[in-house]
Amino acid sequence: MTCRRPSPTAGALRDDLRLPSAVGLAVERPTIATGPPSGRPRAAGPGREHPGLEGRRLAHARERAAGRRCAARALAATGLPAPGPLPRRDDGAPAWPAGAVGSISHTPGLVAAAAASATALGAIGLDVETGILPVAAAGLVCDVDERDRWASCVGGGGALGATLAFSARESVFKALSAAGIALGAPRATTIRPTVRGFRVHRAGDSRPCDAAGLLDALDGRWTVRDGVVATAVLLLAADAIPGAGRAR
Numbered sequence: 001m002t003c004r005r006p007s008p009t010a011g012a013l014r015d016d017l018r019l020p021s022a023v024g025l026a027v028e029r030p031t032i033a034t035g036p037p038s039g040r041p042r043a044a045g046p047g048r049e050h051p052g053l054e055g056r057r058l059a060h061a062r063e064r065a066a067g068r069r070c071a072a073r074a075l076a077a078t079g080l081p082a083p084g085p086l087p088r089r090d091d092g093a094p095a096w097p098a099g100a101v102g103s104i105s106h107t108p109g110l111v112a113a114a115a116a117s118a119t120a121l122g123a124i125g126l127d128v129e130t131g132i133l134p135v136a137a138a139g140l141v142c143d144v145d146e147r148d149r150w151a152s153c154v155g156g157g158g159a160l161g162a163t164l165a166f167s168a169r170e171s172v173f174k175a176l177s178a179a180g181i182a183l184g185a186p187r188a189t190t191i192r193p194t195v196r197g198f199r200v201h202r203a204g205d206s207r208p209c210d211a212a213g214l215l216d217a218l219d220g221r222w223t224v225r226d227g228v229v230a231t232a233v234l235l236l237a238a239d240a241i242p243g244a245g246r247a248r
């Protein structure tokens with residue numbers, strides 16, 4: 001099952017996600033990759049890749065380039081300089097310029113980036129999804145209670161609940177990882193959704209991340225609109241993490 005073609009504007013996503021004015025948000029809607037063309041598939045072999053796979057690879061490369069453009073526009077929207085395409089850190093996170101924090105997400109048909117000054121926010125995590133997870137995959141992401149809480153908040157089924165749970169966890173992972181903090185195993189945390197937001201809690205006595213108290217400073221937001229599941233999490237206390245305000 002797939003969401004219909006995504007169409008939310010940056011303004012609509014910004015409103016839904018209640019992003020403060022300190023956060024720049026930019027989106028692009030690249031062409032969605034199609035599957036293999038109908039007809040007989042070409043034989044696979046060295047130098048003869050399946051055209052469908054090649055198409056998806058090209059589409060992914062286009063999405064990643066669009067992510068860099070969105071990042072530059074998001075930085076510009078906050079008045080921060082964007083000195084060329086962002087380099088990539090060893091862990092895959094974008095290396096934001098000194099004094100900036102941000103996050104990039106891409107999914108077929110939609111690319112988005114958010115950025116802010118590191119003096120305003122400690123970190124940002126952003127995730128967009130245009131596909132709905134199979135409900136069975138929820139077990140890999142969270143427990144049934146969490147999935148059902150999401151489903152009940154959005155007024156949808158378990159698959160939509162699972163997709164929201166997954167997206168929220170991706171956002172949290174990105175925000176903390178960008179700040180150099182390990183989230184821990186998915187079951188080490190519980191995410192509790194509210195009408196338009198979510199908070200991250202420790203599950204039992206586990207210690208999900210390196211910095212005690214940091215989870216309380218995470219403020220999550222979510223929306224389901226125009227074929228898109230989107231989540232964002234803001235680390236509200238810029239001084240809660242070591243090195244805040246400097247390049248990370």
Ligand SMILES: CC(C)(COP(=O)(O)OP(=O)(O)OC[C@H]1O[C@@H](n2cnc3c(N)ncnc32)[C@H](O)[C@@H]1OP(=O)(O)O)[C@@H](O)C(=O)NCCC(=O)NCCS
Nearest residue numbers: 064067091092093094104105106141169170173174177178
């Ligand atoms: C890295 C990861 C978060 C990417 O998420 P995704 O949904 O696959 O893909 P998205 O398009 O939303 O995000 C990709 C972007 O995330 C960013 N990203 C990658 N690694 C990152 C990291 N360690 N920290 C912050 N951002 C990161 C990059 O900007 C990347 O785009 P780019 O390669 O074009 O620069 C994901 O693949 C991953 O490793 N997740 C596992 C971590 C986890 O515990 N997740 C919880 C879910 S159960």
